[in-house]
Amino acid sequence: MVNFNGKLVAKQEDILSAENRGFKYGDALFESVRFVAGTIFFWEDHYFRLMASMRILRMEIPMEFTLEFLESEIKRTVQKNGLEDGPVRVRITVFRNDGGLYNPLSNNVSYLIEAVSMDASFYLLNDGPYEVELFKDYYVNKDMLSNLKTTNKILNVVGSVFAKENGYNNCLLINNDKQVVEGINGNLFIVNGKTIKTPPLQDGCLNGIARKKVMDVIEASEELELAESSISPFELQKADEMFLTNSIQGIVTISKYRKKEYGNSMAKSLLGKLNAKARLES
Template identity: 55%
Template sequence: MINFNGSLVNDSIELFNANNRAFKYGDALFETIKVENFKVHFLEDHYFRLMASMRMLRMEIPMIFTLEYFENEIINTVKSNNLENARVRLTVFRNNGGFYAPVSNETSYLIEASDLNYGLKDIYILDVFKDYYVYSGLLSTIKTTNKITNVLASIYAEENNIDNCILLNEKKYVVEAINGNIFIIKDNIIKTPPITEGCIKGVMRKKIIEMLSKSDNYSIEEIAISPFELQKADEVFITNSIIGIQPVTKYKKSIFKTSIGRELSLKIKDLV
């Protein structure tokens, strides 16, 4: 079952036609959300990021789209699929009409829930994707459905039997991984690219920065990172809302430790 504008319908029903703006222009946003035991992880962070992104894209926000409404519709969708733990995707898109210029800024939404099937890998290999770049502008920091660079990097990763790729911006600095933000550790300093490099404003990224800002053991820096700097790191890890923290074990010829990443992963669970 899927949730289309508050109505639960069978996922085999055709909902869209060729005029759908998400299909024609990528005129859409999405959130990927983790639900465990019918609890939405980091609900407020996902909600406020979505609202801020909709305002950036000049989408009208429905009056009913409160945080409580958002939570109830997610849980209803999860329950309708006989799930208790789920990976949820909420997509918001501008309604049909117009060419590049829409006839209206009114929106619709779709909520999908699937089985929460994931696990951290003990061996995790990373490489850099150089064919195309992510532009370091503000639009790159929000989760639109314009993800062709991520698609091509994923194909590259599969073809080369690696787990993930680093995406670079036009300045050839590290932006993020295909499916999450990236952090590197050297001694007790943990670095991650700043938003100005074009990385997604990840919910898990935000939580880790908040946690490390209060830490006595580590310091956090949001700073531009060269791909060469990764080879000198002690540890590297990738974050997103589903996996939490995935330690990287290898990048090119560098082999990384994973102890700090795993330690932080346990601490993140306490924040839920």
């Protein structure tokens, strides 16, 4: 079952028209959240990012779109699918209502909530091989729209196809200045000794929730130093570790880039602290 504007319907049911603006123009936003034992990991951060993104895209925020309302709709969707006893991946998509060409007839919105079961209740570290390569065919724009979690993800789709065709687990995306911005499905961090570096939002990376939480963990440590600055491709092979972050997987460690192989001791330590932070803040 999926939740379309508060109505729970079968996944197979036709609920979106041919005029859907998310389909026709990518005029939509989404949040992917982890739901465990009745709580949503970092829900306030996800909610306020969604509201801020809607304002940037000039979508009309419904009066009922409170934090409590959307949380209750998520819980209702999870329960209707019989998934409340296990970990769940939830996706909330918000799109401008049908009508218009590039210029919409209305800024009013609809929402769709989906729920799918997951294996683990908390973030687990991937121990197997995980090789990445630069994707250089197309570039991430250095602007605020790139910071938003919109459904305009054709660059990520083409990059994923490239990775699959060439036997890579993921690709790293670059911007017009040829700086490394992020992975296909996560923010990038590189480790050199006690310094952990991640690209700034000004370079065009997603304003990720897991990115923010990992940065909080690093800044709270007396031993570690956080550097939020541009990363050139030449730095990648000099790093001790590289990892990606996203709200569903937490931290994904990169084991190989070209001829360089990486450890994961720092990522393992940070993942434990991220899990602890999830328990405290959820």
